[in-house]
Amino acid sequence: MEEEQTRELWRIERLQVFFKTRGNDIMAVNEFSLSIYQGERLCLLGESGCGKSVFGMALLKLLPENAEVLGKAYYKGMETVGMSEKTFARLRGTEIAVIPQGAGSSLDPTMRCGKQVEECLRLHEKENSQVCRQKVLSLLKRLELPRLPGIARDYPFELSGGMKQRILVAAGIVCHPQFLLVDEPTKGLDWGCRDKVITLLKKLVEDEETSVLLITHDFNVAKSLADRVVVMYAGEIVEYGMREDVLERPVHPYSKGLLAALPQNGFQAIEGFSPPLDQIPKGCRFHPRCPHATGRCAQEHPNLTDLGEGREVRCFYAEG
């Protein structure tokens, strides 16, 4: 990294996402402020339904029609939330890439896999197809896909979950993006291939020095890939810090609960359920399930307080 204060890739200020439904407006992401630095790998950790994917999609303006995004986000100084779709589209694929969530449904069932990866290349670099095909094959070799080059001509339904996920990774990386959003790389995958995908992703990301925003609910992914970890709960950041601090010595009760629920820590589950986003409790959102909840937690909504060396937490008990 050049100088100590590495150049800031993303600066997000008080990002909010609303979903317009027939009845009321649901706030999926509340007051999200964060900055991502060049070459850094940030992990967004949280249960399903806490709005982490929504944040990712909002950042890349991929939300469905009925969503509304407020607040500001700067990519290399350019304000993106207000930017027009056409200008932002030029960034997509080359500078900003995505590895989407549903591996199964994100590949076009009627197009060969190799071609779907080639597509990004041909769209942006405008080289002839022969060169593109070579590039894709070499990338697939790096991803250790079996039966090369035959597999490039196969269709998505002929591949297993793990292989499809690797094709998606290839499609994301092929244009050497500067910023990569990886959304739930291991969800629904087999126990076996999960480790495989993580090691591959780790190797690739290091070779390319791309900065990554990793969205997952899986601890192992966070542990092996992330530099910094942000824990989210019910649409809010609750804890934020370097990987070792947050994953080994969590401060927020929710992070502690998550750690305890791991199989290797004996399956001690947290009581109750994360609230659906249209019934957010008053005060601290975790207070109904928090063992240390006090009267104040139920009334007052805590803010993110800085604990030094880049650690922040949103909890009265943790500050105290």
Added chain:
Amino acid sequence: MLRAEHVSKSFCVGRGRNTKIQAVLDVSLEINKGEHLGLVGESGCGKSTLARMLAGLIRPDGGTVLLDGQDIQKLPVKARKEFRRKVQIIFQNPQQAFHPRMKLYETLAEPIRLFHLVETREQERLMLEEAMERMGLTTDIFGRYPHEISGGQAQRIALLRSLMLEPKVLIADEPTSMLDVSVQAQILKLIRQTTEENEIALLLISHDMDVIRAMSDKVIFMHESALNLN
């Protein structure tokens, strides 16, 4: 109690039914009273097909599935209904296991009405409210639709629905693979607790070794639609 002898099943796939996929090949397995059995293998090795055959949802090509010695496919209608009561199954994707347009109270009340467990509506409501407490769920869920509750809650309700009929055998086809780690712990704990209380034999199917190790006494490996018992 529930036994499968040399059971096999193959599916024809693709337009014109020309290619054959061998899902399950010559599997024999037995679940005794109160036993906790774990079945593990990568996805696509025929685990769920075997589970559905044991639950009588799919007719096996070869071999037979026996409950207390009787072949379940040849049961008369009355006995078949009784079989349904004895053997219950919960599925992998909780949200899809319920009728999307039916309120959850109706879904839960259905088994009661089907098997006439109670006479009046009040008794039915009482029975359900009491069961919901046991599962740690609030009764406001009765008025909700399946897509309005979380995965964890849905799986609890599925479990509750099966247990209403006091089954002898509960088959759980990858109950937690779609859930998050934290919620997974809750559900597994709940399954373990309820099956032990009512001595229900459990067949837990998963591709996650940790879950199987934590839940079952005996483990069966399944590889490429065949069994090798360890």
Added chain:
Amino acid sequence: MKCRKFSVQRNLLLWIGGAILLVIIFVLVFGPSLCTHDPLKVDYTLKLRAPCREYPFGTDGMGRSVAARVVYGLRTSMKIAIVVMLISCVIGVCVGVLSGYVGGSVDLILMRVMEVVLAFPDTILALAILGTLGGGMKNQIIALALVRWTKYAKMARDETMRLKKEEYMEAAVAMGNGRFRIVLRYVLPGIIGQILVLATMSIGPIILSGATLSFLGLGVQLPNPELGLLINEGRDFIRSAGHISLFPGLVTALTTLGFNLFGEGLNDYFDPRLKEKAVSD
């Protein structure tokens, strides 16, 4: 991104369709009492009178008030249309669900039967039935219904096949539901939406095929009025007294428009895609 308010805008069609239907129902119920003229009374002195205050739609070749005939005609046409729709709906859905749910050889046979009915030009079927049993309204209903049930059957079969693959159907079987109960409580509620859409969308074409039948000389008995017949009767006066054919045509178009828009609005309403995915995690 500006976000649009959703309630009215999305199913604008439903509102327009609904409004037109209200007007039609109003005419159906209060029409006869409103118009003073007897639709059947022939009076040659008033022949081919242009639309004026006293005869809002003018008079036809035999001096009868076109407005009165259109109102009574709408009633007969609606009666025919609704009965045909009901018959074809019941037959179609039963065949569709049966062949979709049971599958196997039953499905194959029913599919072939449907292909035969679809391949058979409906004009002949209509002629044969109307020819043998005569041109009464009852026979026109039979003739139309026999041809129209295939649409429902195809839709019902596809929807049942789709629903059969859903997991909650397997769960229902595991619960111990009998086959019949599953069809009643699980399959039918699933396809009611599409049936309603198809039903509302078929009212228009049925009235129009009434017109085609009378064009081919097989229509409802003269002289009691039916929209299709009125359009056909006006055919000869297209140049000299266009209003005779124009107004029944307009009312038919309006009815068809009303029902179709209502159908399209219903289609959007039932459309699973348009339900907002509130939050995907």
Added chain:
Amino acid sequence: MKKKAISLFLALTLVLSLTACSNSDNGTAEEPVATKTETQNSEEAEEEGLKEIIISEQWTIDSVDPVSQGKVMNQKCRVTELLVETDERMNLIPGLASSWENTDENTWIFKIQEGIQFHDGTALNAEAVKWSLDNAFEISPSLVKRSNIESVEATGDYEITIKTTQPNAELPAYLHDASLGIVAASTYDADGNVTTPIGTGPFRFESFDEAKGELSVVKNEEYWGTLPTYNRLVIRMITDESVRAMSVESGEVDIAVDVPFSEMEALDSKDDLRVECYDTNRIYYGYFNAASMFSDKNVRQAICYAIDRDTISKEVLYGCGTPASGPFNSSIAWSNPEIEGYKYNPDKALELLKEVGWEDTDGDGILDKDGKSFSFDILTFSSRPGLPVMAQAMQAMLSEIGIQVEVKVMDNNAINEEMEKSDTWGINLTTAAAGLVPSSVYFLNSFSSANTEVYGYSNLELDEMLAACAAEYDQDKRYEMSKEIQAYIVDEAEEIFVCNYGVNYVFHENITNFKFNVEARDWMLNTDIEID
């Protein structure tokens, strides 16, 4: 590889449809090649001053067989001619046969005109006439049965003798049947299919485009009679009457026949069009059902009085068909002028009905007699446009004097079955060609008991009169007897004669001097019609 095939296919369909629609776009710009020949000769015809008439009619021309399509080949195209022709009052005049006489009751001798040639150049002689008549009788045996001809012999170069099984005073009239058009043997090929009809008429057959259903005939330069004034006639078939009216209005066609009655006035008001209306020999009439209340003569006559024929003619047929008093239209030679028929007199009708016990006792506005109310059905069919509207008009008129009528319009073929099945039918409203055969007795025979038992009447006295008239060899005496029969039939009122069947012609202003011939079954153009 498979992917290539599909995208190729998709591209192909796109290209195909593009060329198709671009093709039809520029189609309007320049003359499409495909149909060069068609429009080409009509242009040539105009350039050299050749006069051409395009006429559109309702009836489909299915084939060019001169026997089964006699009225097309003989009356419309005038390709074939008959031994015996008729003048404008349907009196028999010499045709191809210069004279005829019957030596005894069953033998007739016809002298054939000499020096007449067929279109293919072969001479017309007794042999050719015999062959043509035998051929016609073989194709349609019913022609023989009607005129009970036993044999046709060529007893000389230009003389044939015809023997009949029974005495038939009007044999020459029976020979004036369009199906008996004299054709040359070369009309048919070896196995009896028609190649081109070869007759002796003023026009030669040119072409028949089966697909388009269009027939064209060209002037026969070596015609033995007076040459026609125009060179080419094209008959175009347009079944829908409104479209037919539009075809003449748009100038695509010179003459249109049988346009909708209601459009006649509008078309006539156009300055470049002229509408002419005539009574044909066909007649609108209805026969009563003897099994119902119409067995009683008073009742039948009451119905005849209750129908206002003038209103029907003026309002329903828009003047295209004058009220009829008897079975024959007044311009026919043997029609009885003294019959004044049943003038509209509803009171007299009610009187007649009261005499027989029909009156409105229960005050519900409908006549009734010993408990049964006076109601019956009128059966009719729609392929003749005037019938359904006329039936509705009769229904309205009868309801004014308290008779409840239901109109049943059905497919023409279904009417016979309906008559057998239902017992509520009262009147079968239909049309009949009185001049099918120009004999004063032939049409009246259809009212003889043999034919009327279908609707339940048998009248021996009428049968005797008909037999006597048929056997009467002297033409004037025969006309007298026929007039008596007509008066008797009208008085018996087993049938109700409503109006004459009118035909309307719509001419472009460049066509004048059209002479109507009452004998035409659908329509006929006189050969000396003017085109400028």
Added chain:
Amino acid sequence: MIKYIGKRVLSAAGVLLVVSMLTFFVMQMTPGDTAYVMLTHTFFGTGDLITQEDLDIATEMYDLDRPLTVQYGEWMLGALKGDLGTSYIYKKPVMDLLKLKLPYTCILGFLAFFLGLLLAVPLGILTAVYRNRFLDQAIRIGSVLASSVPGFWLGLILIMFFSVKLKWLPVSGMNEGLKSIVLPCVTLMLGMMPVMIRVTRSSVLDVMGQDYMLFAKAKGQSLFQALLHHGVRNLLPPVITMASLQMGNILGGSVVIETVFMWPGIGNLLYNSIMAKDTNMLQGCVLTIALGYILSMICADILNAALNPKTYRGGGRMA
């Protein structure tokens, strides 16, 4: 794939057989005794009195008194050998007449079909892309209006306006080549377009909701590019299936259109042969229309199979 097509053709033959049987017996059910009808269509005008002897002669000449099964059996044998018998009103073998008139129906049918598709699919895509905006509702209301007018009425209005008033196009018939095809084609097209627009719209909406379209957008493709690369092949199957059904309507609908515009096609022939109870001719027409319909269904299936890689790449390996 070949086995699949083979099975489809076999079932089609079965359907044709049943259709021909149905036609024959339905024809016997239609009103009026055949001999009477035959005579009214050849020698006499409609409504003229036909004596009983004439009927007997006609029955014996066309041997109509044989039992139905014998008549059908005879026809069936002939049909297998390719000779569909002769039509008694046209006095020509049915096969020749069909060969003569089929091209006209095909030209009209295919032109209306493809032009209809060419207009309906883009309109459908437009209504889907601009969902619930003014354009979508305007097109949908417009298309419904176009289809809520009976075919013959629309035809008459078009003739009156274009042929009579503006004199651009011929009134009817086929004599001015491509100019005379415009009006019947437009009338037929308007009949089928609303359904096609609605099906295309729902299919495009379906596809736009898919994840791979979102992924395509993430790759930087505009909506139009995404639709072109990924959309087309996925949205076509339902459109193609519905299109084949529409082909049936076009063939059926042509009876009315051809009668109004005097288009010398099969529809016209069918109408005349029904009225004249010419069974042989009717069988020929019905079988042609049924065959046309079945062929369009088989083509749709083959096209759909070709578009969906699952069919020709076997079941796929689950490993």
